[in-house]
Amino acid sequence: MERPPVKTYLHVDMDAFFVSVEELFDPSLKGKPVVVGGRANERGVVSAASYAARKYGIHSAMPLRTAYQRCPHAIFVEGHRERYTEYSRKVYDILCRFSPRVSMASIDEAYVDLEGTRKLHGPAFQAAHRLHETIRAETRLNCSIGIASSRLVAKIASDQAKPNGVLWVLPGTEVRFLAPLDVRKIPGVGKVTEQNLRAVGVRKVGDLARLDEGFLASKFGKWGLALAGKALGLDAGGWFDGEVGEAHDPKSVSHEHTFREDTADLAGLQATLLRLSEKVARRLRDHSLFTRTVQIKIRYSDFSTFTRARTLDHATHLDTEIAAAAKELFGANWTGQPVRLIGVYAQGLEHSEGQMSLLEEEKTRRWRDAMSAVDRIRDRFGESSVSLARSLQADYHERVHENPENLPGKEPRGKEPGGKS
């Protein structure tokens, strides 16, 4: 059998991205334990921690209050979403100069497929080195780069290269490279899988690679098969479906909000739903998509969580229509108890509006015109420059999160055929 040609992928991961961006704006933060995500006494989680803060055991997704307990003298900053988006876009633009095939995996990491770039940038290691230098020169930010024949190994390699390093795993040496690493280094292996693997005597990736594929499949099903492949350094499992740089339509679009304090204030909750609906609608329009199913999520103080969905009789990407469905769902399902988190989801996404309304076509057309004008204003002056009046009542506090909208590479805005003009 003929072997498929060896691919070369880079995984570019920005070093302590949020913190590094903050340091650009406030150099006094340099070298200090910095926590991005909110104030120390606030509800919410750590979005990012500087290397100095990580020494105290602080990591992202940890509750802010826990971070404060671990390191009371850390500097807590709210974070500036627009700054991260701006720098992420700068990095994306640089990556696009190195290869046409770039996928942002999140705001601070990307995969680059180097196929066909050899003439322009030379061998992989040289290209990676130049990329590393260019990012540093143009953004003053450090990153780490993994080079490998699969995205999985490239990602693990960039992690091993941190901070500020470049690591090339030569084709054919993937298994040897992975073998001594903890299984937790494999993306997707969390606490639960780790425990389950320990139960069968697996601690290192090498232990995993020695296990029979059939045994893993019988033990963990499809995930077991994917694990077997991952242990050999292959891009196994649904995560790696599709090629780097292919435009993917999202399967759903959602926004959630965690309140600073649990609230049972109906007006405030409704205003927040409206604000979330606006954001969902905006993203749908950015993707030139329409939703048919609106879902809400309500999480109460005791963490009990409910989702309720409603399928509309037509597809929409208008704030008002998504908000109306969300509000109706909320009205019909809220118990009146204090709410910790609410979310709005758009599912059943379609490429065309489909059925036009007989009774409300005129109204729909006016809203559509209005929203496209609003989108242009928001493009220029920021997301919060225009809002539906009622949503202004929301105690809404823009939080940074891993996968914000407007992420370059993730968001094929204006690129798809028939997109916004």
Add this chain to the structure above:
Amino acid sequence: MEFTVNKSDLVRELGLSQGVVEKKTTIPILSNVLLEAAGDSVVLTATDLESGIRVSCPAKVKKPGSGTIPAKKLLDYVRLLPDSDVQVKVQENHWATLVCGRSRTRIAGMSRESYPDLPAMPEKLAEIPAGLLVGMIQRTIFAISAEESRFTLNGALMILKKDAITMVATDGHRLAMTESKIDLAGVTGNYRALLPRKAMAELLKLSAEAGADAIVEFAGDDNHLFFRIGDRLLLSRKLTGNFPDFERVLPKDQPHAITLNRDELRSAIERVSQFSDERSRAIRVLISPGEMKVYSSVSDTGESEENLPVQYDGPKTEIGFNAQYLVDFLRAVPQDTVGLHFKDPNSAGEMRPGGETEAVYRYVIMPMRI
């Protein structure tokens, strides 16, 4: 209470009342049918509080009285009995005993005390031939919205004038309007009411049983509509709310029209729609001089196309439609030819029966953007 009825009489009347019986069991008594024996008949009443029905069948009443029995269980059982007389006896403890030939059954009933009273029918407003009413319902009922949240669209608007009845239904995407000439001397001005879909469906059943020549006596009070056909009475709560201004939606300016054979068009659409998106049911029609093309494609399944000859010399126009909406009309329209009137891909299209017709029938369909 004790009486004897013919099995097939009882099955027929229980069958007619079955559609009204409450399906949900939130109020247990509403799953029961109320039986009232007096004189030489037994009266059966069923209601779900939204609609109600009262029917009767001849009976030999030995001991007048009343009682309630689970409606579905009663019908399911009686249907299985041989075709002869059934003796029904309801005791003080609400248990009913049914004896038929060698069969003997006891069914647990409930006290009639808690059974709701149906409102009394006020003075009749109009007499409408059942056949005419059935035709109007069949031409509109399919356009009623299935979305419960759009409650004003969960029925049809009925307008009675001294010389005509109009019925209109819409789900917000298409609208069916029909008007029949009739002499209704008793009606002054415009009598408007929103008739729920369920009542329309029950009316179709009652009319089918009574025959097209039967007369429907119609009346209404503040909250209810009443239809009496012979000894059978159907009543329904009116839908509340404002029905959309349908006249505003009826297209006034449609420069283009083609005439098509109903069955050919219907077959073509049904075949082509096999290759339309299952959820949206979107198909396209391309009307060009001399020819109408109906076609659809699902990117990963296949595509299908049909050509129909038409007399047309206007501009080439391509419009997307929900295939189901077109077929609904083609199933309901009695005439062999139909007219398709249109303007452009973003304006409502309209279908009408071809040729001269007694009743006005207009069907307005909003296109799809595909």
